[in-house]
Amino acid sequence: MNTKHWIAFLALLCGALLAAGCYYMPSGAQGSARASLALAKGLPANVSSIALIVSGPGMKTMANEYPVGTSSVSLEVPAGRARTFTLLPSTASVTFKGEATVDLVAGETKEITLSPVLSDTQIIVPDYLNNRLVQISDMLGTGWTVKTGAASALYPYDVDFDSQGRIFVADYSTTPLYYLDDITTNPVSVSIATTYLYALAIDRPANLVYFTNGTLLYRKDLGDPGDPGTQLSIPITGRIMGLAVGPDGSLYLADYGSGFGGFLLKYDPVGQNVLASYPPTVSSYWDPWDVSVQGGYVYSTHVLDLGVKKVARSGLDLNFIDEFTGPGSDPFYGPRRFVAILSRKLTVIDEGYTGVDSNRLAAFSDMAGSGWTTYGATGSSTGQFNFYSYYSC
Numbered sequence: 225m226n227t228k229h230w231i232a233f234l235a236l237l238c239g240a241l242l243a244a245g246c247y248y249m250p251s252g253a254q255g256s257a258r259a260s261l262a263l264a265k266g267l268p269a270n271v272s273s274i275a276l277i278v279s280g281p282g283m284k285t286m287a288n289e290y291p292v293g294t295s296s297v298s299l300e301v302p303a304g305r306a307r308t309f310t311l312l313p314s315t316a317s318v319t320f321k322g323e324a325t326v327d328l329v330a331g332e333t334k335e336i337t338l339s340p341v342l343s344d345t346q347i348i349v350p351d352y353l354n355n356r357l358v359q360i361s362d363m364l365g366t367g368w369t370v371k372t373g374a375a376s377a378l379y380p381y382d383v384d385f386d387s388q389g390r391i392f393v394a395d396y397s398t399t400p401l402y403y404l405d406d407i408t409t410n411p412v413s414v415s416i417a418t419t420y421l422y423a424l425a426i427d428r429p430a431n432l433v434y435f436t437n438g439t440l441l442y443r444k445d446l447g448d449p450g451d452p453g454t455q456l457s458i459p460i461t462g463r464i465m466g467l468a469v470g471p472d473g474s475l476y477l478a479d480y481g482s483g484f485g486g487f488l489l490k491y492d493p494v495g496q497n498v499l500a501s502y503p504p505t506v507s508s509y510w511d512p513w514d515v516s517v518q519g520g521y522v523y524s525t526h527v528l529d530l531g532v533k534k535v536a537r538s539g540l541d542l543n544f545i546d547e548f549t550g551p552g553s554d555p556f557y558g559p560r561r562f563v564a565i566l567s568r569k570l571t572v573i574d575e576g577y578t579g580v581d582s583n584r585l586a587a588f589s590d591m592a593g594s595g596w597t598t599y600g601a602t603g604s605s606t607g608q609f610n611f612y613s614y615y616s617c
Contacts, residue, residue: 255330257303262296262337263311267320268388270405271313280307280325303330311338316369317359317406318389319344342389342428347564347571348407349585350380350393353610357383357393359407363571363587363597365607374410381421381612382466382561386446387428394421394435401435416444417452423514425467425475434475434493438463441477443493457496461506462486466514466561468522470540474499476522478512486511488524488542502542512536516562518570521545525572527558535559535572537591548591554598557582560612569595575611583609 263274271292278286283302290297301307304327311322322340346367349358355377361367372378382394390403393411400421402411416435424435431446435453441464442453458464458477466478470490477489485506490499503510509532512524522538533556536547550556557576564571569587576582583602589595600609 255303256300257328257330258298258333259301259307259309259326259328260296260298260333260335261309261311262335263290263294263313267313267340268315268390268405270315270409271320272316273314275312275314277310277312278307279310280304283307301328303328303332309336309338311340312343313340315389315406316408317346317348317391317404318342318385320389342385342387343566345385345389345564345566346407347567347585348383348391349563349573349609350383350561350611351609352379352381352396352612354604355379357391357404357407358609360599363585363599365599368606369407371404371407371411378411382423383563384424384426384433384565385428386426386433387431392424392426392433394424396420396422400437401433414444415449415452416442417455418442422463422465423467423478425469427469427473430473434467434469436464436467438465456493458489458491459498460489466512466516466525468515468517470517470522471520476515476517478515478524480513481506481508481511484508484511488512488515488522488538490522490540490542500542502538502544510536513559514561514572516565516570518565523562523570525559525562527560527575533558535570535591546591548588548593550586551593551596554596556586557584559586573609573611574598575613577613583611585609 274290276288282304307328308325313320320340321343322338324336347360351358357371357380359369379396380393381396384392392403398419400419401414401416418437420437421435422438426433433444435442441456441458444453445451460479462479462481464477465480468476475491475493479487485508488502513527514525516523524536526534534547534549537545557574559572559574561573571587574584574586584598584600587597
């Protein structure tokens with residue numbers, strides 16, 4: 225959610241609080257205290273807005289925006305328990321969040337330091353056959369922004385974000401890995417040991433990027449520009465089309481069998497061994513194209529007609545839980561790539577066969593399909609996409 229959306233939400237929240245009447249003010253909380261906050265510590269230079277929200281029991285929520293570059297703020301806050309300070313710096317493509325909760329005694333000055341981390345992103349879409357990246361804010365296409373190559377065509381296949389909020393792109397070309405500070409900036413190439421990438425995944429706490437050309441898997445230290453990437457040993461039966469990093473630093477791979485059946489793998493990139501796999505034996509019914517780890521679950525996309533077009537959910541040890549094929553009146557065309565990886569909804573590229581008007585995004589809140597929303601059609605204009613096509617995989 226971008227800053228403007230946060231402010232609009234807070235206006236509604238404040239109105240609801242006022243309509244609900246007065247709240248109990250805890251004993252000893254009469255009067256105000258002064259909070260002195262250190263803001264935006266370690267943020268990238270391309271931050272475009274800074275919002276600060278203060279909330280807590282018995283007080284009206286406060287929301288303020290500050291000029292870019294603000295490093296500290298001193299403000300009066302109603303005294304009381306559990307005053308929560310939420311800092312939301314944003315770039316054109318991502319939002320960071322830093323939060324602290326403190327008790328404030330009337331008349332005191334409290335020193336608070338907020339250290340924001342990456343919290344949310346816009347929807348960044350690799351529009352591969354249109355040779356562009358597309359950014360939108362929601363499933364209405366708000367804020368449609370296109371990034372094409374500055375000197376040559378882009379062939380973006382996968383997208384992830386590092387801890388600084390930079391957009392990293394796996395490109396199916398001889399310039400296969402690059403990043404953008406945000407959607408308004410030009411790509412910066414990253415030197416690596418291979419070409420024609422299908423997928424990447426970033427371990428943000430460890431500052432590592434994993435990438436694959438389908439048959440080989442690499443790990444690169446993002447803190448070392450000269451590191452071309454270390455090749456890791458991995459047993460696969462088909463082609464690695466999707467990568468995701470788990471909360472413990474393990475790596476999940478979608479081993480896509482191109483219609484002959486594939487596997488999901490949980491992989492230890494340190495010991496370079498497979499920790500778990502699913503299914504137990506090869507099956508065309510289970511042929512994963514992409515994988516994502518969100519909210520303690522592993523999600524995978526399954527696109528082929530030989531199986532069922534679906535999104536499946538598993539536990540972190542790849543024990544199968546359930547699957548979703550889309551609403552009965554509007555089933556999936558063929559879910560491929562997860563996008564908006566830090567958002568509260570599952571959002572996928574949903575694409576059918578070549579020549580069929582079936583290029584769209586699909587988003588839903590849970591595996592029951594709550595909040596099902598689609599956006600887009602086939603083409604190259606605003607609101608249109610041309611993703612991978614059936615035959616490109």
